[in-house]
Amino acid sequence: MTVLVTGAAGFIGYHTCQRLLARGEKVVGVDNLNPYYDVALKELRLSHLARHPGFTYAKVDIADRQAMAEVAAADPGVTAYINLAAQAGVRHSLSAPHDYTHSNVEGLLVMLELARHSGKCRHFVYASSSSVYGANTKLPFSVEDRVDSPVSLYAATKRAGELMSHSYSHLFRIPTTGLRFFTVYGPWGRPDMAAYLFAKAILAGEPIRVFNNGDMRRDFTFIDDIVSGVVGVLDHPPVDNGTTPPCNLYNIGNNKSEQLMDFIGLIEASLGKKAIYQFEPMQAGDVKETAADISAIQRDVGFAPTTPISVGVPAFIDWFKQYHGL
Template sequence: MKFLVTGVAGFIGSSISKALLDAGHDVIGIDNLNAYYDVALKQERLHRLQASKAFQFHKMNVADHEALLALPERDSIDRVLHLAAQAGVRYSLENPFAYAESNMTGHLAVLEFCRRAAKAPLLIYASSSSVYGDDAVAPFSEDANVDRPVSLYAATKRADELMSQAYAKLYDIRQIGVRFFTVYGPWGRPDMAYWSFTDRILRGETIRVFNGGKMKRDFTFIEDAIAGLMAIATRRAIFVEGELAHKLYNIGHNQPVSLMDFIATIEAATGQKARMALEPMQPGDVTETCADISRMQADYGYKPKVSLSDGIGQFVHWFRTQRVAAGPALRRF
């Protein structure tokens, strides 16, 4: 099949694109290569994809709907994987308009792309566990009430889900939204806790531990997340005749880990003790996440396999070796 992948230079975008290419599919990738974190890492991810002749790249802002509609391959796309977004809960407090443009205008542009394409591709898009807010009962079910977001980032992701629901109703556009739960691993994002904690611990610097460490997260290793996303992307979509062609799935591990145990896991992998500064809860944060993955298990046979200790071990090994092997730009992380 031929896939359009938005956010192709991102962590999940580049990982799913590599998996698709390895499986023999064609990938057209778009990304604006913004400077939210160092572009050198995004370029390194792209470099891994550009070794394949089945990969094409267009530097483009997904929110530029005219440019997106003018994409030469528009009418030959079988499936769209919309993974482009302005990520990060805390950054949404500093630069809210970036989230409105990328997450909401960008999502609308992709919906219009699918509506106007000649053969109406299946749209698979990234939502987030953040939509559950701080009131959901663990494990979080896709049927839970998600109308009380605690961050602008979460609000934009919920808005995307509602826009998708409307387009499914109005234009019968088939769509699957994926709520990811804290995806981590090699080639990840420098703004996430596992990366910054590892970096600071190895440097002997102090890490900031919010809410006194009294938080839990459902960590999902990148290989498990990609296995679930590949199943959705490459198999026949499961929709019920006569019902709205829009479904939501959680992709998580279903095993939340306390923040202090998470830090202890990084300490064990690095062989160094963390210096910690205990701080209050940050605005926009939630105390716990936990994915109910029964829907993914029933429809796609999804079963996460990588434990946190194994996943963090793989990341720490990559982090150390990549810094040695990489050029000066990548060593900045």
């Protein structure tokens, strides 16, 4: 099988490509290497992927229709798509909103059109986000819950992507599956995410910003478990019964909401250094708690996360130290 993976130089994309290549798939990786965070980290991920003979790479913006058409024409053997390219970050969407509609809406549309016109798409898997649950207060979050109260533009673009994908499944019978990721962390993680920010600040002796005065909970999910979910879902495309659209939506989380302060405590313990806390109010666009109901993906795919934060956080810190030569 040949799989086109967008966002291949990103955190989840890199690990997903590694898993697919390890099991013998051919991977066409696409990434525009945007400078939202350190491009050197993305380039290093790509250098590891380039060691695999089954990996090819195109530096392309997925919202560029002509360039993506050329990528598709260069490798007509693609039969599956994993769209992980996106403008990430809830807080960045407050200051750069157009980045989000460009990548998360227009870019997704370009990819759906590629899959539609290929005539041989067996499955189109795409990244959504737990942020679509927005202001919901019922926990854990279920894929059956209403998601019409986004509290950030990022969340709104991710929900738009789910609706667009549903329409393509309805109109063109493309099997699509959206994945609502819950607070992903682990080796090769993004520098703008909590684990990386906290570790960097603690080692530098700088204060860490802790929102809502530390009264936060997250369903922290280790990257290896996320990738097991992505690849497991890829292997289980929705069946077209001729009536309902062949589309699915799943939560991918660790199935356990953790106190943010406990997560920070594990980072401190792994680094052997205490944090300097700078407690702040809740930031606009953020939510107090997330928790994933993963019963649907457990039932359909057999997904079962195996990595508690007591194991995942030390693994991340081991990588962090190695990456920074500490």
